[in-house]
Every structure is written in C-alpha cells, then in structure tokens.
Amino acid sequence: MVRMLNIFAIVALITSAIYAYTIKYETIFHAETIVKLQHQIKGEQDKIGMLRAEWAHLTRPERVQALADRFLDLQTIALSQIVSTESLPGKAPRVDAIGRKLEALGFAEPANTLSNSSVVDPAASATPAR
C-alpha cells in the first residue's frame, strides 16, 4: 500500500514537474512572441508614419496643381459654377423611354401575335422589336 503511494507520488511529481516546465517554456515563448510582435508593430508604425509623410508630400497642393496644369485639360473653377442645391432644376418626371419608342414604332399593342397565345405579356410584345 505504502509502495503504491510512493510510486503514485513519484509519478505525480514527475508529471507536475513536466507540466511546470512546459508552462514555463510556453511563457517564455509567448513573451518572446510578444516582444517580436511589439517590434513588428513598432516597425509598422514607423512605416505608416513614413508613408503618411510621403503621402502628404506627394499630395501637397503645389505638386498636384503643377500636375493638373500639365496633364488635365481643366480650367480654374469660377464662382459662377458654384450654385446652391435649391437653384438646381427639379427632377424630371419619370419617363418610360423604351415604352415611348415602342409606341412610336407602333408596337404599343401586341401586333401580329400567334392566335394560340391567349396571354398577352410585355415580353411577347417586345419580341418583334428585336
């Protein structure tokens, strides 16, 4: 009985030792990962800072205007081109342009349909237009 207890104790000791070491090494591993990631984050942040500076440098108004003058066929905006939303013309009523065109061509009524087709649907009336 005592011997069994001893063996059990030894086994428990070894397992707990192994477990403790595993945890320890995992902790070290994670700590290293954290440090590595922190370095990476810092590097990325530095890069972001660099890119932001570069972006600001490349989109500075001086350069954009020079490029626009050279490559774009645009004029300087005149104050008369700025209008309020109220002064814009109202929305035109919805017009079924295709329907009107069909009407003008005389396809408003399903013409020359097959005698056996009892149902008149828009698709059928549109077919002759093709």
Added chain:
Amino acid sequence: MNDHLNTDFETAPNNVPMVPAGRRPGIVKKLFSGLSAAKPDKSVFRIRLAAWIFLAVYGVIAARLIDFGLRLDPPQSVKHAAADAVAAARPDLLDRNGEILATDVKVMSVFAEPRRIIDKDEAVELLTAVLPGVDARDLRERLGSRKGFVWVKRAITPKQQLEVYRLGLPGVGFLAENKRVYPNGPIAAHVLGFASLDGIGISGLEKYIDGQGLAELHGAGFNLTPQNLKPITTSLDLKATYAVRDELAKGIAKFRAKAGAAAVLDVNTGEIVAMASLPDYDPNTPADALDPDHINRLSVGVYEMGSTFKAISVAMALDLGKVTLRSRIDARDSLRYGRFTIHDYHATHRMLSVPEVFTYSSNIGAARMALMAGVEAHKAFLRKMGQLSRLRTELPESAEPLVPRNWGELNTMTIAFGQGLNVAPLQAMMAVGALANGGFLVTPTFLKRSEEDGKSNAPRVIKPETSESMRYLMRLNAEIGTARIADIQGYFVGGKTGTADKIIHGHYAKDRVFTTFMAIMPSDKPKYLYLTLLDEPQGLPEDGGYHTAAHNAGLVTGKIIERTGPLLGLPPRPDTPVQPFPLLAKLGYGEANQPAKGGGGH
C-alpha cells in the same frame, strides 16, 4: 522507560575511548594561554598592524570611488550615450482638417565609438567613401577625440546604411532616430517654424510646443514616441494657405514688389486660417530661415499701415460719439499744423460726410476726426485696440510697435491716417477684426479654437452699432470707393485700401510705397478678414502707372477671396442680402441697406 534512558545516557561516555582526550586539553590550554597571557607589547603592535592594513585597503577603495565619481567620463554603454544624442520625438502638426504639416519619420544615423575603432585613418577613409556628405578631416578630428560616442552622419538612406554595414568596421553602428519633415515645403513655413536635428524646436510653433512642456518631458527621460504624443491641430487650412501663397507670389511677380504678405483671419474665433509671407524658406533646409529677408512680415515686421488705419480712426470718432454717419467734416482746404500741411490724395475741396471721408480715403478728414477725440483719448483708444503694445501669439517671434515718444497733436493727426505709428500687420488685423466682428478684440491664434473660446476672454472694445457702421463703411467702400477692385460677386465684400509712402533716409519717398488692403467678407455677417500687403509694388502701364493699394494689393486680395472663399466653406451667394445692417436701419440710417451706385472714379 525514564530510568532506562537515564542509565543509557550515563553509561555511554564510559564506552568512548579516552586515549586522545587525555592529550587534547593540554594543547588547547597552551594555545589559549599564548593568546591571552603575557607579552602585551607585541600583541598591541600586531593589532595596530592589522588595523593599518585594513585602513589602507579601505582608503584605497574610497579613493577609487571618489576618483570614479569625479572623473567626467562619457557613459560607457552606447545605449546610454545614444539616449542623450538621439533626436527626440515630436508631436505631429496638423492643419485644421487633419492634413499633415509636420511629422516625424524614422531614419537611421551612423555613429562611432572612437575608443573601439582600431585603425582610425582607415575608418575615416572607408566611411567618407560611402558617405559623400562627410568631411574627412572633420571626421578624423572627431574620431580622435576621447569621447565615447560621436555621430558620423545623421539621417542616411537605407542604401548607405547597407554600404556602411558591409564595411564591417568595429565601433561603428546605427541608431534609429526621429527626423522632422515638413511635407509641404515652404507652405506655412513661418507658422510652423522648424526643429533642429536633435529634435528641439527653434522657431515658430515648433518652439511653442517645446515651451508647453515637451522639452521638460524629454529632459525627465520619458520615452516619448510619435505614437504616444497627441498631434497638435493648428488653425491653418492647408489648401487655403497654398492658394493664398500662390496668389501672393503671382501678385509679387506681376507688380515686381520686393516682398509681400497675406493672411486670412477668422474674425470670430481669432484663428489665422491662412497666411504667407514672401520671400519665405523651406523648413526642411532650416539654414535659409536665418536670412533676414525671410522674416515673417506679418508678426516680426512693423510697418506704417497707411490708410487702413483710418478705419480705426473713424471707428474711434463714431464710438466716442464725436461724429455720426451724417456728420460733415471740413476737407475744403489742406490742413495746416505748424509748418506741416496735410493733403488729400483724392482731393475733393469740399465738406465731406463721414462715409465720404472713408471712401475718398481723406487724410484731412481722418486727422480732423482724431483731433475731435483729442490726443489722450486717441492714445487710450489705440491702447485699448492693442496697437501700442506687443502682440503675443503662439509664435515666439514678435515685434514691439514703434510708438512716438512725444505724442503730440501732430502725431495724433498723422497716426489717424496711418503714418507715424509702426505696428505689426497681424496687430492691425486684430483691431480691424474687432471693428468687424461686433466689437470684440479677439487675440489671433495659430491653434484651432472655437468661437466660444475665442470670445470668452476677448474684451469688448467698441459698441455693436459702431461695428456695424464700420462694416457698412467698408461695404460702401467696396461698392463705390477705393476697394471696388476686390468686390467679388457673391461675397458681399467690404474693404479698405492703404498706401503708405516709405521712409527712405528720414523722408517719405513718393515713388516707394507700402500698400495694404484689408477686406471683410461677408460684410453683413463677417467671417473672414483678408489682409494683403506689398512692399514697393510698381505701377503697371495698363493701370496708368498707379502704384496705390487699390491697383495691386486690392487686386491680389480679390483673387485670394475668389479662390479661398469656396475652400473655406463660404459658397458665393447668388443675390445680395436683404437688410444687411439692421442696427443701422433702426438708428435711422435706412440708406445703408440700399446698394450704393456710382461714386465716380475715386
């Protein structure tokens, strides 16, 4: 049990062999007797000897410690030395819309530890071969010093870093540093100022933020990175600033002026929304900033503001109740004072109403109005308007106004039309801003701020009615007066020109002028005050050779308004406002709300 144990105990010693025990006590006794007894002189000597030896040893240790403490040795570890040498991180400077005006980038710098370099001449030779900007003799000298840490070159490119790395020199290494960059070049250079290579603000806002505690934080050893520093939002609008600078540069080129400056002030918050002073410099090459020609003409230069000062004089006379808008001022003849005579540029030789004094820009009228108030009241009013003391903003560079020492009646007369008192243009803007915004003297700022913050500790300097009268007069001047050139359709602009003859060798020179133009927009509810000043603009043949402010500074201001108005969130209004001056209408000046016509050629 007890008995048994006792017997055991008693019997045990008997079993132990007693043979060595018989001799041992003898030796011990002998030893101890030798120590304790007899020959006292010899033992004292020994004790003293031991004491002296210990004292000597401790003395050497103490001396060495003092030696270490006293010797000014550069820190041994590179990391420690580098912490002092590496440029400190600075917060980003942003414009009011979040665009970057100044930021830090990480760069690599090469350093050397002279003590660890074996062959210094070879190191110099190799390093100068890959780093072209380094002076060989200077580097040799620095490597020869007894320092533990010297910079070889700051801010190198990744390619150069690789080349230096490949040299494989012992005692040469790299450190990441913060480098201050200004992506927009010279735009807003005077506001931003610049920082040194070590990350210390030298001028402008850069110096200001150091004064706000940043330098102390660095000094206390806080590890500040750009990420944990809050960016500072300035009042500037990058695009508007660019537009202002661009139009000003065009104006300077067109009128062949020596220099110029322009600014846009939000009259309600006191924010400088845009400003430029030409010639300027690129803060990325800070050595140019030291050129005295590159000063910020808006805050460091002091000038006679010319007729723009008449706005202040008229406002004073109105505010003190000396005149009303209907009063008539005698401008029939030139004004004599002692041996001095004051003439009008646009001479009318008749009685002028107050609005006419303003629109004809009558020197005589302005001088008479100031005399009505009197010398002391005039002085007090100008002091209240902040014209007699140095204006302090966030920018460390500022100038004291040049105030006449003995201020007599003649001084009051000339200062009334802008001669004899030199102020910084920014200062004059502050005063005219107060005339326009309803009467609050809001101190200009270069940092973003709300209207409540701006007006919270701004003193009221004139009555709201006076402010509205001034807006009306400025609007009238843009309708029929000298400021017509800047009357941009849709913005209800009001303005005042100013042309001051420059003093050359103590005399006013007729051919060299300093022209200013101030414009408010929109006049009924002012938001922005524009200022343009040109130093020695030349008349153009198509203007008939005139070099007065209306032809040059006014034109430039008009262009700036046209371009920056939409950028600054003010769309042009298709029609003129109805009843723009309600207070004046209530006071019985209904005609102020009718658009004025004609006005002839003045």
